Amino acid sequence: MAKYYATIAGLPNIGVDDRKLPIQTDALQAELRQELTKRDRRLLDLLLMEQEIPQILETINAWLSDDSIHWEDDPSEIELEPKEPLETIDAQELADYIIAVQQRTKRPRTKHLPDFIKEYIEMRLPDPELEEELEEE
Incomplete structure (x- = not known):
């Protein structure tokens, strides 16, 4: 598994009291797909498959x-x-x-x-x- 320190550090902060999320799910997925390795993208797909x-x-x-x-x-x-x-x-x-x-x-x-x-x-x-x-x- 690759190390995604910069990707995670670049994500917006989300607090418990936040009413509106600073990033939408589709935008987050698109951003992650650009950074993830092929193997890790497959793992993300398996997580998303649950729905x-x-x-x-x-x-x-x-x-x-x-x-x-x-x-x-x-x-x-x-x-x-x-x-x-x-x-x-x-x-x-x-x-x-x-x-x-x-x-x-x-x-x-x-x-x-x-x-x-x-x-x-x-x-x-x-x-x-x-x-x-x-x-x-």
Whole structure:
């Protein structure tokens, strides 16, 4: 992790009694992104993702429960679009990963999709081998 002494020292002072903050969140994020290393920007994105998690999960659940999607089709023919734009992750990367999991093919390399999202997708899908075992019993 880089040392950001000058960046932190340059931030405005915020007091408990302040009614109006001297810097807006968007402006602070923009300023931080200019100073942060690539790795640290990714950590900032993970922190900001917390606010978007409900929307991401809603998008995943909607796609997985949509009966109009034919998962056995050619992946290039499957179109997945979120209802609302996702800010902290790439929607196409998310869609490609879900399609690969659904089709039981090799998972694509992902740059911006956190492991916990991948694990959630994997967990949401039924395991065909386990289902066969349950049917046999």
